[in-house]
Amino acid sequence: MTTVAVPRSAPEPLVRSGPARTPRSERRAGVLLSAPFMIVYLLFLVGPLLVGIVLSFFNTTTVKNGLGSFVGWSNYAKVCQDPLFWQAMWHSVLFTLFTTPPLVVLALAAAVLAGRMRRGRVFYRIAFFAPYVVPSSVVALIFLWMYTPQIGLFPKVFSALGLPVPDFLGSTPGGWTAVVLMTLWWTFGFNFVLYTAALQDIPGDLYEAAALDGAGPWQQIRMITVPMLAPTTSLVLILQILASLKVFDQIYLLLGGGPNQSTRPVIEYIYDTGFTSYRGGYGAAATLVYFLIIVAVSAAWYGLRKWRTTSSAA
């Protein structure tokens, strides 16, 4: 590369003080490089979002052409007054509360343990990550069989041990247990991979030094591994919260939102009203309420992180 040889008269300041002056060719390259993403982004994210905002003010239906009659804010008012919407929203939050802590802690524990393996490390990495690659429909099918009352693996094991058989698919606590267990098994591989990658960035001499100072394995994990992984944990946590809030497929496939809609997440509520009942405008309003909540959670998280970094830097 020729640029390496160019002598510099003075070191450039790290933070640009004056107005930005990027060369024209670089600007063009920037536009060209981001164009494919921007087109897709505008076409499939911003566009539908704008259409959704417009739809939410009309009594639009999916069975008729056009927007339908203008109804103003009444779709929003009805969504906010519908107890089933808030119930569904609570179910999404509940699912997040049930799944996020174990998914973070288990992934960390498994990554640390797999990292300490002397033999077969690759096997454990693959074994822990493999379920994540399986499509949710397949996972749901397998677990549905295991949970099936009377004939499934779980009920049989429970009754063989002489324990009361939980109703995994037909009762609310059973349903939550069923879907949380399945989700743990299925998705914890992703966080596991993030942690495994972050673990490899921790320099080995830190452990060596700690060992020389007489730190045992548990102390090493507590004093070195966990603090060094803090940025990863923060990332894993927000990704997991957002992923859990967006839950739909596993609950839909395993329980259909039942029993008695007691596990129906908010996305299934939107799906049910928007597609099953053809109430497009109403569904759009519900989507936007939910969208705002997700954005608020992300913004709060971002703000919290920023505040923490600035306050710790000061």
Next chain:
Amino acid sequence: MSGTMARRRFLGLGGGLALTAGLAACSTPLASGLVGAQPNTADVIFWNLFTGGDGANMVLMEQDFRRTHPGVTVEATILGWGNPYYTKLALATASGTPPDVGITHLSRLPLLAASGLLTPIDRTGLPELGVTADHFTPAAWQKATLDGTVYAAPLDTHPFVLFYNADLARKAGLLNAAGDGLKPMKGAAQFLDAVKAMKEASGQYGAVMSITADPSTAWRYFSMVYSGLAGPIVTDSGTRISIDDAAMEESFAFVQSLTKAGLMPKELNGSGANALFSTGKAGFLFDGEWQIPSYRLVKGLNFNVVPFPALLGPRPVAYADSHALVIPHDPQRSAARTANAARFIKSLLDDSAVWAHGGHVPAWLPTQRSKAFLSQSPQRNYVQAAFNAQYDPSAWYTGAGSDFQNTVGATIIEALGGGISPRHATAAIRADLKRYTTARPPVTMK
């Protein structure tokens, strides 16, 4: 410097080539997609939602049409069953690119018809081909009618029926003298006795059905029981709740009497019901006749299918739905295409003995009375159910796989599990329905 240039030129060239190739490859569908026209890839474009056994039968019927009409090409597209199918059918028709022929459940017809998405049968040329009221099961034809206009040619009736294990029925002493059916029974008490006898014969359960996480099946079952006593639960196109409280409480008490006594499990899903009935651990199975093909495959299972007897009330009722053939509304469709569509529909009706292999009762009377159908067993045993068919009440929110079935079905599942009393279940159904009767309908229906 020259290295960068070469790379950039290479990238530009490659990108350009890829773009041209891509455009060329999809120019025809892309162009027709942009101008919003349906590409006329065949003379008859047919959309349906059949996979598995039904799908295979439908393919046979399409092939029969191709054989008998060599000049007419047919392109059949199979879409995902249920809401994905209806969403696509509605959106495609509303935006002016519908198929020539589509399938719909009759329970879903009122909304599609009220939205102006369907061509009335009168204007399709079908009556001229002999597709008229007198050739159809009356209940199905009536359900295809909205405000006096017929919008669909019913292909079948698929009722909720009673499966029984013939060996266990013999052991339980329930078979008639000829051994080809059940002894006649009538009323809740006699039915209960039969289920008890089956429980003794099987040693485990008298009857099974898919309950857990299956609101549609729960609704079909309950709707059948309740319809023996009272009329539809909503009237006036779904704007008014018309529940008969006493009848509904009695119906809930009856369905609970089976689960509470342990004659049937309180919780069981479809695979569980299948496993228990297939292995002779349950004498009766309550399900749709469309399950026949899957039980045929079970080795050593000797079963039969009959309509449900009268349970509550004087006459038997069969909860049912129908697949029907429709010509979606398209102002641009040429007369020649419409004529081909009508010939295709007529051919499917004439060929519906093939369709009956999937368990369905043909709605087309010439087929229903033909030898080709009457030689099919157990299909011929429950033809009467098509005449006693009770469909979903007519409303914008009802129908196969609808949100309504999910909501009301969930309450029924809770009642079947013994979680709520008949009185509370009735109140819960009222509350469920109130959501729909007070919501703003997507389409106004007369």
